[in-house]
Amino acid sequence: SVVKGRRSRPSKRKIPSATFEELSPVLDTLHKHNKAVCLSGLEKYYTSHTVQSSTLPMSLACLHNTGAQSLGLTELQLHCVKYLNAAKVTEEQAEAIEVRTRLQHKSPEWYVWRAGRITASMMHAVFATTVEKPAITVVNRVCYPVNSFSNVQTTWGLEHEQDARHAYTQKMSTCHKNLQVRICGFLLNTAFPEVGASPDGLTTCDCCGKGCLExxxxxxxRCDSIQQALDAHDKDFCLELTANGINLKKTHHFYSQVQTQVFVANAKHCDLVVWTQKDMVVIRIFPDVHFWESHLRKAQEFFQKVCLPELLGKHFSKRNAAASGHKVFPSGV
Structure with a gap:
């Protein structure tokens, strides 16, 4: 068209974004082609694009040997020496496990790969117990993770995790260039595969690099501000007010958890988000090398002297069952 002797550009029509339902016929067509890996991030097509089991390592739960149950601890530990590398994984295997377990507690495989490994959430308890007489609750939670523990606190946390993640993303996007936040599965590090972690997310941005989200x-x-929680002087609350502002207590089990996540993920930091219906605070935790070295040593010792004897011969649960009259966990759990 021409306006006052000049050719004008036609006005651009705004085309609304298509909904998932409107795109479904196209996506279903793509789904028929085995190279359509772009669909692997969509829940509807997720299971068709997970890594095949042929690339996966053996579950540590499969180490159980009925014959080993008759061995004494000293003899059993000597027998376990040949299994010191049982937790070993390649980079390819670690990546496959992470992809297959992104639904975390909703995924049966998440429990399979956690069994027998010291996870980030258990690091504090493992460090606090002894390898000579380990607390049976710690042994059971490490070797036999099952989807059975649920109370009002854990339910609340799971129900509002996405609310907190959304609030975090909105807040941090204003000051971090190209911030990306994605969910992740069970992470393993090939340098110390006896340890694992499942952060609530992995983050990247142009300014800070790779991070974890907890x-x-x-x-x-839940109905209070962070300041109100601090004013309660609750010894069990994870945060404290210091001269440098609000910080995560180094004595709290969350500190062990986030440090484990940082080192397992090879991340530069972990952002701890504490969220309530009224408030949210983000605490950035950086690697604490001295803390990690001592905790990793203990975790590896616990794996060798406690996890392996339990996985192979159920030594500790068998002894506890004999003393209490309780049943031993069946093999493969």
Missing amino acids: IKCPFKY
């Missing part, structure tokens, strides 16, 4: 939604303070 979300906490404290049920006790």
